[in-house]
Amino acid sequence: MSTDTYSSVSNNQQLPQISIMGAGAIGQLIYQQLSSSNIAVNFIGRAEKSQQQTVTFTNLEQQQTTCTAMFVGRTDWPLQLVNTRLLIVCVKAYQVVAALKPIIKLLNRDCHILLLHNGMGPHLEVANMLNGQGLSLGTTSQGALKKSAWHTQQTGQGVTQLGHFTGPMLSETIKISLLSSIPQSQWFEDILPMLWQKLAINVAINPMTAIHDCRNGELAAAQYRKTITAAVTELVQVAAAESIMLDLAVLLDRVYQVIELTAANYSSMHQDVQHQRKTEIEAINGFVVLMASKHGKSAKTNQQLLASITALEQGYSSNA
Structure with missing residues (x-):
């Protein structure tokens, strides 16, 4: 050294x-x-x-x-x-x-x-x-x-x-x-498309690893595909309403590439929940929900993920 x-x-x-x-x-x-x-x-x-x-x-x-x-x-x-x-x-x-x-x-x-x-x-x-x-x-x-x-x-x-x-x-x-x-x-x-692309990775990986208490790589399992696809699909639709055009297939490929490349890692949100810290869920899935509401659209899966993480946070004190 x-x-x-x-x-x-x-x-x-x-x-x-x-x-x-x-x-x-x-x-x-x-x-x-x-x-x-x-x-x-x-x-x-x-x-x-x-x-x-x-x-x-x-x-x-x-x-x-x-x-x-x-x-x-x-x-x-x-x-x-x-x-x-x-x-x-x-x-x-x-x-x-x-x-x-x-x-x-x-x-x-x-x-x-x-x-x-x-x-x-x-x-x-x-x-x-x-x-x-x-x-x-x-x-x-x-x-x-x-x-x-x-x-x-x-x-x-x-x-x-x-x-x-x-x-x-x-x-x-x-x-x-x-x-x-x-x-x-x-x-x-134009930085906004880049941020939306990064957000797509976060809306899929962060809450799911925290909810299921798992490493990133475990999200490659078939049982999680429906939720991941739905969350990213909603994001693409909301981004389009904000005049940000994203390719769903390309984004999903990228999400699974990150899952593979970071397979051994724990996400930041998983770590926050494990240490009973406030998460950034409001700026991730919560942002998709907020923008969906602004445009009169539904973001049911992101809303469910937001609610699940919020419930985990609210349970911190009783578990301490």
């Missing part, structure tokens, strides 16, 4: 500043990838005072890197956020709006916001919160696991898909830095 130590804390105000909200596995992975480029990167901290934190990263080759990350405390938000040119939001879908509310009023109008979370939905609320800022959306299939609070290990390569949603465009300089720093990343002029 080789170990490199460096500091990504920089006083060079000439560097474009990127701030990351959310120091979970993906937040720390993106931080490590960006901090190796010519960008000043920090985390938006929740503590009152700013502090430096040693963070460790293990890559796919098992090489370990340690660096010092700056967590901007609440008292320094007004001072530091005014310099942020890109705010990457890596919190859970249900945390996005609440996390942004105290932050967004401190951002410059030329700051850009990038939402990078599972599911869909928060982008619609965030778009109404903007005060001149631009908003981009993204999804990543990179795998990362927190071995401890400040040690993240990359577990899979995956692709990262990013694209503009509304407001002013992200500056070309920062866009190029993002794409050159994050491996296998792509920029799409």
